[in-house]
Amino acid sequence: MSRIPMIAGNWKMHKTVAEAVRLAAALRGALGNLAGREVMIAPPCTALSEVARELTGSSIHLGAQNMYPEDSGAFTGEIAPAMLRSVGCSHVILGHSERRQIFNESDDFIARKVAKALATDLTPVLCVGETLPEREAETAVEVVSRQLRAALKGLTKSEALRIIIAYEPVWAIGTGRTATPDIAQEMHATIRRLLQDLFSDPIAAQVRILYGGSVKPENISALMAETDIDGALVGGASLKAEDFIQIVEYT
Numbered sequence: 001m002s003r004i005p006m007i008a009g010n011w012k013m014h015k016t017v018a019e020a021v022r023l024a025a026a027l028r029g030a031l032g033n034l035a036g037r038e039v040m041i042a043p044p045c046t047a048l049s050e051v052a053r054e055l056t057g058s059s060i061h062l063g064a065q066n067m068y069p070e071d072s073g074a075f076t077g078e079i080a081p082a083m084l085r086s087v088g089c090s091h092v093i094l095g096h097s098e099r100r101q102i103f104n105e106s107d108d109f110i111a112r113k114v115a116k117a118l119a120t121d122l123t124p125v126l127c128v129g130e131t132l133p134e135r136e137a138e139t140a141v142e143v144v145s146r147q148l149r150a151a152l153k154g155l156t157k158s159e160a161l162r163i164i165i166a167y168e169p170v171w172a173i174g175t176g177r178t179a180t181p182d183i184a185q186e187m188h189a190t191i192r193r194l195l196q197d198l199f200s201d202p203i204a205a206q207v208r209i210l211y212g213g214s215v216k217p218e219n220i221s222a223l224m225a226e227t228d229i230d231g232a233l234v235g236g237a238s239l240k241a242e243d244f245i246q247i248v249e250y251t
């Protein structure tokens with residue numbers, strides 16, 4: 001089963017509207033008609049509309065970095081899934097470790113978001129990953145399995161097929177300390193086995209599992225050479241057009 005590699009950029013809390021449009025324009029010029037590779041960028045929500053306009057007619061997908069799992073209502077500061085659809089988002093990053101740690105998002109809350117995104121026709125990019133103390137305590141597999149079981153609970157097989165998973169070990173995010181390809185592959189294989197148990201072999205074979213954590217032009221090829229690594233979720237290096245383009249064009 002071949003899985004189309006996906007390279008996604010999570011811009012986090014960076015870029016004004018003008019800066020975001022400039023970066024999107026540079027990416028569009030270089031990557032807008034790429035075959036055999038999918039590209040997604042997730043600018044901050046203030047820039048989504050303008051970036052969507054910039055990406056019109058290109059094959060680059062637009063994603064949001066978060067959403068609230070209700071249709072509308074008194075949720076000051078939050079953004080509903082239909083609002084993301086209305087500005088042209090097709091994807092949404094959910095359960096990022098920064099949301100889990102800084103904003104105390106629980107497994108259950110993230111599960112609600114995953115279900116709601118699917119119901120609104122947004123593709124969830126579901127992030128999972130252990131912290132350094134959890135890895136040192138040899139509980140990484142247990143933690144990632146718990147996060148996944150919670151987020152995927154109750155999904156039908158056809159819903160599971162629409163999800164993209166991103167394994168992001170927290171100790172590798174923004175630290176320059178990438179997981180070795182071996183460490184990443186081991187966890188990706190574990191995640192795929194869990195998908196087999198929860199759904200089926202064909203579903204596990206089709207779901208893409210991205211790696212995230214200090215991905216750079218220098219390490220992308222070695223990561224992508226691993227059997228179960230189907231792409232990357234890139235933070236810091238997605239903020240510079242040259243770096244992100246090189247990552248997408250890895251050989």
Ligand code: 13P
Nearest residue numbers: 010173174213214235236
């Ligand atoms: P860095 O690539 O900056 O380590 O960030 C990874 C990340 O959190 C992507 O979601």
